[in-house]
Each structure stands twice: as C-alpha cells, then as structure tokens.
Amino acid sequence: MSAPARATYHHGNLREALVEAGLELTRAGGPSALVLRDVTRRVGVSPNAAYRHFADRDALLAAVAAAIQEGMVARMQSARGGRRAPPDPVRALRAVGLGYVDFALAEPGWFETAFGMSSALPGGPAPQDVDALPPADRLPAPLARLVEALDGLVEAGLLSPRRRRGAEWPCWSAVHGYALLALGGPLRGQPPRVLRREAERTVDAIIAGLLA
Template identity: 40%
Template sequence: MAATSAGKTYHHGDLRNALICAAVDLATAGGPERVVLREAARRVGVSPTAAYRHFEGRGELLRTVRNHARRELAASMERAAAREPGADDPVLAAERRVAALCRGYVGFAVEQPGLYRAAFCAAHPAAAGEPEPGRATAEPEIRAFTLLREALEALARLGAGRPGARPATGAAAWSAVHGLSLLLADGPLRRLSAHGRSVVVDATLAMVVSGTTTV
C-alpha cells in the first residue's frame, strides 16, 4: 500500500489508497471496530458517496485493512528473524529462527494491538448490514502461520520430532504464540512490566521449541 497519510489532500485518482490509509489509521488507533467507511471518507475530506465508488461497504474496507495488518504482522516476524545472529550448529540456528519469528509475532501484537486485532477480525458484510458479495473467494493462508510452520518443519527435518506430527505441531505452536499475544496486548498480562513480559515470552518460546523437539 502506498504511503498516503489520512487527513491530507489525496492525489487525483488515488482516492482508494487514501481511504485505505485512513482506515488503517482508524484500526491502529482503536482496532477493527473503528473502521467505518463514512469516517474514513470524512478523514480524507470526501463524501461517503465518493467513497462508495471504491468500496462496496464497510466489509470490503475492513477486509482490505485486515490484509494490510496481516502483511505487517508477517513483516514484523521476518524483521525479527533477520536480526537473529546465525549459528554454526544447524539445529541451534533453526531453533533461533523459530524463536525470533515468534518474538516478532508477539512484538507486533504488543506494539500495534489495534492492527493485531484487525488482522484476525471477521470481515463479513452481512454482519454490518450489507449484502453478501456475489461470489465468495477463498482466503489465502495467513503468511504469519506459513512462516512459523515452515520454520518448524525445517527444525523437524534436522531430526527433531516425528514428521507426521508437523501440521499439528505448527497449529499448537501458533495457538501458544497467538494466545500469549492476546493476553499481552488486551488481556490481564498487559499490566506486566517490560521485564515480566520478557520472562513470560521467553518461557513460552522455550515451550514452543521444546514441544517441536520432543513431539
């Protein structure tokens, strides 16, 4: 998505991008509940009628924001993995990659709780009083899960775990990291100090890696 700031005059022909940026700002500030097409139009400085020329309704706009949030989540994971120092031992290197990807996942949730919730929100037009789209489209797999699953499979190929358990292991690991992220972002663990949060994250990631090597 191009970098057009909401609230500023948009370039001619780029209204759709301006509306998306305004909607992303709304989600960042208050989560998916704040994403409303009329409010995005107001922030950009156009009428709702003009906005409806680019989006069928709130559901379509929210799906666009959700896709953006999912890309940002995956990018956070990849940046964390890129910062992880290498290791001569292939198993240790693979374990570090798994842990780094998980840290990037949790870090995104803590730093961007609104976008994190938007990444996993339900975006069904019917729920917002809008007609169902004429053709249902299959959603692609969430890249955050793909990154984690591939890292776990790479670790398993090095001799950790039973190959037949890989799909279940990936889902279990994602469940652990996703649950921790929710607790830290919006749940009771959000009150932890930075040190306390680090301790809990380290313990969870150790459990994820250990589960992969013992299943």
Template identity: 50%
Template sequence: MARTTYHHGALRAALIDAGLALANDGGPDQVVLREVARAAGVSHSAAYRHFADRDALLTEVARRARAELAAEMRGRIARATDPRARLQATGTAYIGFALSRPGLFRTAFGALPATEPDPAAAPADDPHRILGQVLDEAQAAGLLDPRVRPGAEIAAWSAVHGLASLLLDGSLPATPADIDFAVAQVLGLVNRGLLDDGTSESATARRE
C-alpha cells in the same frame, strides 16, 4: 475540503491507508467508512464507489495489518542463525507486534474470514504461511519429526496468540520483566513440544 484529484485507482489505496491509520489508533471499531472518507479528503459517497460496505473495507485493512505483522516476522527471522532460532524469532516478533501495535493486531485477526487451512495456499505476506515455512525448515534440518509436522502451526500459533491476547487484555502482569518471563515460558514450551533436542531415538536415526 474534499479532495477530487486522485488518479484512477489511487483513491482505493488512499482509503485503505486511512483505514489502516485509524485501526492503528483504535482497532477495528475505528474503521468506519465515513471517517475513512473524511481522513482521505473525499466524500462519503466516493468511498462507496470502491467499497460496498464497511465490512469490505475492513477486510482489506485487516489484510494490510497482517502484512505489517508478516514484515515484522520476516525481519526478525532474517536475523536468526538456525531453524530453532527462527522459530523463536517468529514468536517473539508476533508478541512484540501485538504489544507495540495493539490496534493493528486486533484488526488483523478480528476482521478477516478464517485463515486458509493450508499455509502454502495463503498469501505470501500472511503470518500463517511464514510460520509454516519456518516449521518446514525445522523439519528439513531434522529438528521437527515429520509425524509431528501436520498441524504444528495450530499448536505454535495458539500458544503465542493466546499469550499475546492475555497480555493485551490485562489478564497477565505486563511489566517488562513479567512479559519477558511469560514469553520465555511460552516459547520454551513450543520449542520443547515441537522441536527435537537431538537426544531422542528418532533424532539419532535421522543423523545416522
């Protein structure tokens, strides 16, 4: 039976919640206006009063999916003790989210326009902005050479997202031991490629 008791503005939120649940179960292909309306207990036409089409709904669901990932990243980062560990935690949270919630992960990055080029201009709950903040902290701590900082998000994100996608698609072995090994390899590569180990001439000059 269709529900008709939503307060003003609550139906839109309920439709997004329903879409998020469907995306969690089956990815972006499951987010269909008719199914979302049914899950929310309203008519198909009622859903169209809030979203012009499926793409409009899917965009909002994808934003929520990114916010869920961002929350996971912030949680892990908060438990890290230094900039190097926080960069590691960022990547670990990203891959962990992809493997534990593949439907939301695919929705988060398969149903939104291109990411804002400037991380600082992205929403506060966007993973790209969080990664940028972690890299800024690393630079402030003298671990990231200012000459390497521009575009560092692209390098780190590409490596971690690539691994997550390969694991989800079955292109790499996905036993717990294999996943741990692959994560250690990729995050180690990111760490060595971006962060100073403290022995270079630039690191010595900054300390002096």
C-alpha cells in the same frame, strides 16, 4: 510499520488512500473505529466513492487487516535479526512467535483489527481438514510465515513429517493466547521486561514440545 499522519487522495490512488486512512483509525481505536464515513472524510471523498474499490465495510476491513499482517511479518523478520541473519530453522520459528507477541503488545489496536474478527482474516472459509491449508498466497501473512518456519524444521531433519502435521495450531494458539493475557488478562500492566521474559518462555516451551 507506521500509519501516515493523514491519508491524502491523489487521482488513481484512492484504494491505497482508503486503506491508509483505515490504518490510521484502527491503530488507536481498533476495528470498531473503522467507520466508512470517517474513512472517506479523512481522504476527502464521498462515501459512495469508496464503493468503487470496496464492496462494503468488511471488504475494507479485510484490506486493512492484510496490511497490518504484512507489518507483523516485518516485525517477525526483525526478531530474527534481519534478512541477512544466517538461516537457522529453530531461530526462524522463535522469531515468528516473538514477533507476533511483540507486535501485539506494541500495536494493540492493529492487533485486534487483524486478528480479533474472522472477517478480517483472508483466505476464504476454513477447510474441512484443518491440516489441509490453502496455498501460502491465500493465507494471512503471519500464518504463511509460520508454515514456512515449521516446514524449515522438517527440511532440516529436526521435526518429523508426522509431528509437523497440524503444528500451526498449537504454535499460533500459544502466542495468541499469551498476547491476550498480556493485553487484557492477568498479565496486563506487568513491566515490559517481565512480559518479554514470559513471552520467551512461552515460545521456547512450545518449540521444545515440538522438537521433543
């Protein structure tokens, strides 16, 4: 996933151009860089023009975050070995975790934009029952891929339905926490090979715990 050199506006394509400009700004500056006036200036329209497609800055932020999350899913697919990789439920779950960390370390501005603010996470308010997730099309794309990978373990007979319940949260917490430690915590500045090694240990440990 890459941001364009400069977003340009063509008739009938303003919404996409605004999102692309938002991607360009947040890649380097994170969510604080998403200023509506700056976005519209890059596209070459007045700030009022943005309100034809987005109710406010938060609505644009959510659209930018969703685009970033789709890019993270592509990184997860790459970690798995591509679309033609043979189906392997454990490998699929491992790719979700490592793809999440790889993306966070490669694109810290986008990572903060997509996962650092609750307003950036689509899907509406959290359910009262944390195990009762909304349908996949209402989940952030990386979470939907995690759900799919965990369900694949159940279908393969590797994970019982009882242990599957709520497993999204320890899995996501492990990789998200690791990403934060690597980006701004005590692991910051470690060589890439060390960060990758520890990321693999983190992901493998959470999978081993699930399957124990």
